[in-house]
Amino acid sequence: MILILSKNQETTTNEVIKWLLAMEKKFIRVHEDEFFEIKTKEKRVYIESKRNCFFIDEITSVWYRRGGLKFKRFKYDHPSVDIHMNEHQHWLEDYIIKTIESKKHINKQSTSHVNKLWILEQAKKADLDVPEYFLAEHTNDVILNKTITKPITGNITINGFRDYADSIMYTSVIEEKEPNDFFISFFQEKIEKDFEIRSFYLDGKIYSTAIISQNDEQTKIDFRKYNLEKPNRNVRYNLPKDVEEKTRQLMRSLDINCGSIDFIKSGDKYYFLEVNTVGQFLGVSTVCNYALEKEIADYL
Amino acid sequence: MRYQIEEKYKLPLTFKFVDEYRAKKSNENTEETAYVKCEKYQTDFLMQVKPHKALVRML
Numbered sequence: 001m002i003l004i005l006s007k008n009q010e011t012t013t014n015e016v017i018k019w020l021l022a023m024e025k026k027f028i029r030v031h032e033d034e035f036f037e038i039k040t041k042e043k044r045v046y047i048e049s050k051r052n053c054f055f056i057d058e059i060t061s062v063w064y065r066r067g068g069l070k071f072k073r074f075k076y077d078h079p080s081v082d083i084h085m086n087e088h089q090h091w092l093e094d095y096i097i098k099t100i101e102s103k104k105h106i107n108k109q110s111t112s113h114v115n116k117l118w119i120l121e122q123a124k125k126a127d128l129d130v131p132e133y134f135l136a137e138h139t140n141d142v143i144l145n146k147t148i149t150k151p152i153t154g155n156i157t158i159n160g161f162r163d164y165a166d167s168i169m170y171t172s173v174i175e176e177k178e179p180n181d182f183f184i185s186f187f188q189e190k191i192e193k194d195f196e197i198r199s200f201y202l203d204g205k206i207y208s209t210a211i212i213s214q215n216d217e218q219t220k221i222d223f224r225k226y227n228l229e230k231p232n233r234n235v236r237y238n239l240p241k242d243v244e245e246k247t248r249q250l251m252r253s254l255d256i257n258c259g260s261i262d263f264i265k266s267g268d269k270y271y272f273l274e275v276n277t278v279g280q281f282l283g284v285s286t287v288c289n290y291a292l293e294k295e296i297a298d299y300l
Numbered sequence: 301m302r303y304q305i306e307e308k309y310k311l312p313l314t315f316k317f318v319d320e321y322r323a324k325k326s327n328e329n330t331e332e333t334a335y336v337k338c339e340k341y342q343t344d345f346l347m348q349v350k351p352h353k354a355l356v357r358m359l
Contacts, residue, residue: 010343014343137310151312184312185312186312
């Protein structure tokens with residue numbers, strides 16, 4: 001039995017499930033709003049929510065897509081009993097998650113949320129080329145028009161703020177100095193790119209796509225400012241073998257076996273930008289005929 | 301800064317570069333997405349996905 005940890009509304013999960021159904025593989029899908037109770041029956045451990053109930057030893061493989069396993073935790077009246085029981089419940093939950101993560105898996109709940117700053121350091125250790133970066137609360141050290149800023153968060157959207165439309169924080173070039181200090185922000189050297197590369201990584205295999213975003217003013221700095229009228233051309237691409245090997249080394253060091261990795265090609269250099277473990281890959285999968293949804297279903 | 305956000309504490313510079321990616325909250329979003337509840341897929345939000353490529357291109 002395959003365990004899929006995802007969200008109720010998640011298109012990529014649906015597309016993988018389409019393949020699992022075709023392959024006649026059985027699966028359990030857990031939503032983001034499910035809370036489980038840990039129980040036992042005849043010395044076997046099972047977990048139960050309003051939607052699902054399954055024995056842990058039934059699970060043969062796991063795909064951590066989004067959300068995660070969450071547990072109901074009981075609160076006790078007496079503070080000292082509560083402290084003890086809190087720890088008791090913590091270790092049971094920890095045991096369930098560790099047991100599940102020890103099975104064949106695609107990503108793990110415990111390592112899937114990555115720190116962009118930490119990853120850049122690890123990428124440098126893996127000998128990948130990384131554009132110079134720094135954190136600052138002012139623009140004193142910023143070289144205008146040659147520096148970009150972008151969020152360090154996984155979620156780059158601002159939705160439902162008053163009457164504003166749903167919005168996104170794109171990578172942007174700093175064109176003027178700021179008169180006032182601001183909250184610590186991330187700055188990085190702007191690389192003049194030939195094109196961008198998005199590589200999908202799955203258990204050591206790398207499927208790359210070149211995104212020709214440089215010739216369009218709208219997508220030049222951030223290709224996610226999609227030009228819907230005249231979309232960027234996306235074509236299959238092979239990274240040099242040494243860049244692929246360094247990428248594998250990086251992913252192993254991060255304990256992540258699936259994710260989308262962004263590169264910029266500039267001259268003969270391939271600059272590493274970031275890893276996204278929960279990114280959307282259906283677009284490049286379709287355009288380049290990679291059938292990544294099938295690859296995931298095959299692996300599970 | 302497109303957003304006029306008044307917060308007690310400072311915000312990162314990225315807030316200066318927030319840009320719209322969906323239609324405004326008003327009635328401008330006319331494109332409705334239809335979802336169906338589907339037991340087989342274990343979701344309440346199965347959406348009909350339009351193929352990116354025309355069938356003739358796949359033949």
